[in-house]
């Protein structure tokens with residue numbers, strides 16, 4: 330048992346192990362290749378109470394919080410079966426609605442997410458804004474008791490399998506900066522459509538261009554205050570960073586375990602190739618860095634659960650995301666090296682881990698922006714961009 334984990338946490342990890350045995354990597358890969366939603370795995374997660382893990386007890390969850398969620402995500406990723414939906418559904422939507430939703434909103438959405446009946450994806454990225462969210466163009470115009478949304482998003486993960494999408498739109502522009510507002514939008518709303526993008530990842534959840542053409546959203550679906558969406562984002566994006574980091578760390582462990590197994594078996598001169606320090610040391614280094622990153626992410630989650638301010642949590646969440654995804658990349662890179670040419674054969678399923686680890690340096694927040702955050706907000710250096 331890890332040094333500070335409760336019995337409840339340990340039971341959760343045992344449950345994750347069982348779900349991964351019942352729905353192993355081969356199941357996940359099959360759905361990723363077919364781009365079909367892994368419903369049986371999702372139902373198993375729902376039945377085990379895992380989908381409501383960070384949902385407050387009053388709204389149908391177990392209220393175990395972010396620490397439980399990152400432990401779980403890390404463990405599922407270690408088995409190669411972590412759902413991308415955990416990043417947006419449990420990682421963004423649940424913390425955002427739990428902390429900023431009205432009573433009616435919490436009652437409406439949280440129990441349905443916890444039971445698995447509903448999934449919520451997240452739409453912020455736009456073609457001309459990218460990392461600079463304050464340049465988004467998607468406009469929400471007031472019209473009586475509704476807002477009318479117009480604009481385009483892209484790279485939106487899993488919208489085809491979600492019942493709701495948490496949309497970041499601008500309701501005003503002040504000094505050239507968009508004033509952001511968050512809306513929970515039903516994906517079957519008239520005027521909302523999407524088209525699959527051609528991303529090459531081994532995930533069942535694809536990425537989509539999303540189009541808003543006069544989509545009418547009731548005022549009661551505004552999350553938080555109009556024009557003050559940044560406050561909601563602060564509380565929602567820290568958990569997202571943690572879940573992403575945890576998934577990367579688990580993924581790094583998975584790739585490393587595969588590399589070690591292969592390096593112990595493959596013999597090409599005398600003895601197994603795993604004896605070569607050129608292969609062994611990068612893997613040993615990555616292993617140590619994965620463990621360090623894991624502790625950082627767990628601490629950020631614990632701070633979040635303890636109700637610390639978003640800045641305190643954000644400092645560690647950003648650092649955890651940085652070192653977690655860096656360590657995962659090192660692990661995947663070192664592991665794939667062991668496989669030589671076989672690392673590039675589809676049947677060996679190693680390249681997918683390398684691509685996933687590489688993605689962590691770009692999305693959902695790129696490496697450079699986490700360094701900018703640390704430079705500016707932790708070290709107190711001038712803003713660089």
Ligand SMILES: Cc1cc2nc3c(=O)[nH]c(=O)nc-3n(C[C@H](O)[C@H](O)[C@H](O)COP(=O)(O)OP(=O)(O)OC[C@H]3O[C@@H](n4cnc5c(N)ncnc54)[C@H](O)[C@@H]3O)c2cc1C
Nearest residue numbers: 451452453454459460461484485486691692693695697714
């Ligand atoms: C698989 C996948 C899933 C995704 N899922 C979602 C989703 O569900 N919802 C959603 O809204 N978005 C999603 N995204 C979008 C993702 O968050 C963006 O791709 C990311 O935020 C970067 O935006 P961009 O691609 O426009 O890159 P740009 O903003 O054009 O940046 C390009 C590069 O420039 C550098 N850079 C940018 N700004 C700075 C700076 N200030 N200082 C130094 N360097 C900088 C970075 O290296 C960066 O990689 C997803 C993307 C992928 C690939």
